[in-house]
Amino acid sequence: MRDSHAAEARPYHHGDLRRALIDAARRILEAEGPSALSLRAVAREAGVSPAAPYHHFKDKAELLDAVAAEGWEMLDAAMARAKEQAEPRDKLTALGIAYVCFARENPALYRVMYDAARDKEALPEQMHASEDSAFCKVRDTMIEQGADPESAVELELATTAAWCAAHGLAEMAGFKQFEHLKETLGGEVPFLRAVFGHMGLFPGVRRD
Amino acid sequence: MRDSHAAEARPYHHGDLRRALIDAARRILEAEGPSALSLRAVAREAGVSPAAPYHHFKDKAELLDAVAAEGWEMLDAAMARAKEQAEPRDKLTALGIAYVCFARENPALYRVMYDAARDKEALPEQMHASEDSAFCKVRDTMIEQGADPESAVELELATTAAWCAAHGLAEMAGFKQFEHLKETLGGEVPFLRAVFGHMGLFPGVRRD
DNA sequence: CTGATATCTGGACGACGTAAACATATCTTG
DNA sequence: CAAGATATGTTTACGTCGTCCAGATATCAG
Structure with missing residues (x-):
């Protein structure tokens, strides 16, 4: 599977959780507004545990x-x-x-x-x-x-x-x-x- | 003590908690900024329980x-x-x-x-x-x-x-x-x- | 005085941000 | 390829938050 990490850096477990978290945040922001934008909600939306984001932010x-x-x-x-x-x-x-x-x-x-x-x-x-x-x-x-x-x-x-x-x-x-x-x-x-x-x-x- | 409620409305237990809460909020805002302005902190600053503000707001x-x-x-x-x-x-x-x-x-x-x-x-x-x-x-x-x-x-x-x-x-x-x-x-x-x-x-x- | 009502307390619930301990997948190096 | 180092993830836990509910108590209306 050399092709999947050809780019330059991060495909580990999830692939690119950092990217996924930012996208999830944008989705929540658009759908429910800034008041619904909690870290836990973002993690939930991305399908990971509440503490997972702390490895990327x-x-x-x-x-x-x-x-x-x-x-x-x-x-x-x-x-x-x-x-x-x-x-x-x-x-x-x-x-x-x-x-x-x-x-x-x-x-x-x-x-x-x-x-x-x-x-x-x-x-x-x-x-x-x-x-x-x-x-x-x-x-x-x-x-x-x-x-x-x-x-x-x-x-x-x-x-x-x-x-x-x-x-x-x-x-x-x-x-x-x-x-x-x-x-x-x-x-x-x-x-x-x-x-x-x-x-x-x-x-x-x-x-x- | 008839003199203390001469004004027009609210001196019950605390006197005028509504007023005191707004003042407390302003004090916290100036001293610690908007991020420190929680309802509980305001109640604390005013010397009342966390639920007390709900009788005024x-x-x-x-x-x-x-x-x-x-x-x-x-x-x-x-x-x-x-x-x-x-x-x-x-x-x-x-x-x-x-x-x-x-x-x-x-x-x-x-x-x-x-x-x-x-x-x-x-x-x-x-x-x-x-x-x-x-x-x-x-x-x-x-x-x-x-x-x-x-x-x-x-x-x-x-x-x-x-x-x-x-x-x-x-x-x-x-x-x-x-x-x-x-x-x-x-x-x-x-x-x-x-x-x-x-x-x-x-x-x-x-x-x- | 007596009930009705306004005001406050204490305790509880779920959600939040964050940290620590642990588990596992991937990378590196010998 | 074996084996530690490292990166990534989960679980559990702590303290704080907004808010609600069940009492307690003070004031008011009659």
Whole structure:
């Protein structure tokens, strides 16, 4: 059976329990929400004993970190796709819309992602550090749409502002208070565009 | 002892356990953070048995709701104070700064406030409904600073955008990634002003 | 004073996170 | 290939949690 361990590392007893646990966690998260996401429930869903996860994660927080990391990757991919498909002068808005839509379509996952970030008091490395991180994607898009690439501080401030706007909107968009506005404007996405427009951040949708 | 129950309602055994429980919860929250805020710990802190709170709150969530409600009142008061003290053309920015500063000075309480809101998928009534709610304060200030009071939808969109911006910034401002920016700009408040400025929401600090 | 009612205690239950002791499968090395 | 080392899993156990229930006791209404 040399073929089954050809990859590079872990197929022992279960095959790849680490992977299975993360998947189980995601399944529970989607089906029953964050409050049902206990370590024991994850182990149950994966068909192992309650203590088994401790051979793959230091504690519950580390499992959630792994789930969150995959969430950030998904968000990053969604934003990349959105930027690609949008017309040049609409790319920044498209990034913002993609961000909020991801959060709205995966509310439980988004919550886990930010809970982990708040506990660490930092966004994950992958979102802010690397060359093609989502954060850099926003910055680069700002340059493409006319921001001055020389003034680094201004550029980082603008990117930060955009990120704050997207996160704030992602959390607010689910509140009942704004349903009336969504109806008036004809749907969720028009509502998002309108709010982003009022932020004055996104040249593509700037009014007047 | 007729004097001790003169007020209007509740002094039975303990005096006013409901009040004492909320205070105990706030003390624990400030001293040990949200993760230490268990119902049993609150009862312990208040000097009663673990089951006693159930005569004043349906469950743990209802206690947290009460704590959150007081948090919103404090936030409202802080914003009112800020608006009062600011110069006319700086009032909107002052509201935003006050909002974020409150969240930064009471991170555990702010978290409880928004966790409760997320669970209910709504901001608390008190923040959005009444005449002098914080939300209306922002809207009114926008009018005072030149927004058109006739276009109700535009006005509500702008207010929503401002609220999203403040919340987003409140959550981001604690992340390590932005400490560098804070230093460059000479402190937290200048950082907040700069980000708000880049939002283009607050005429008082609009650049150029 | 007497019952009704509001408030608190004590004990119990099941679920949780986690640790320790043990069992077994796989890897490594001689 | 034999044999220890190591990685992976189970069982059992502990303390904490939210919550409920059965009393006890204090206050109130008549």
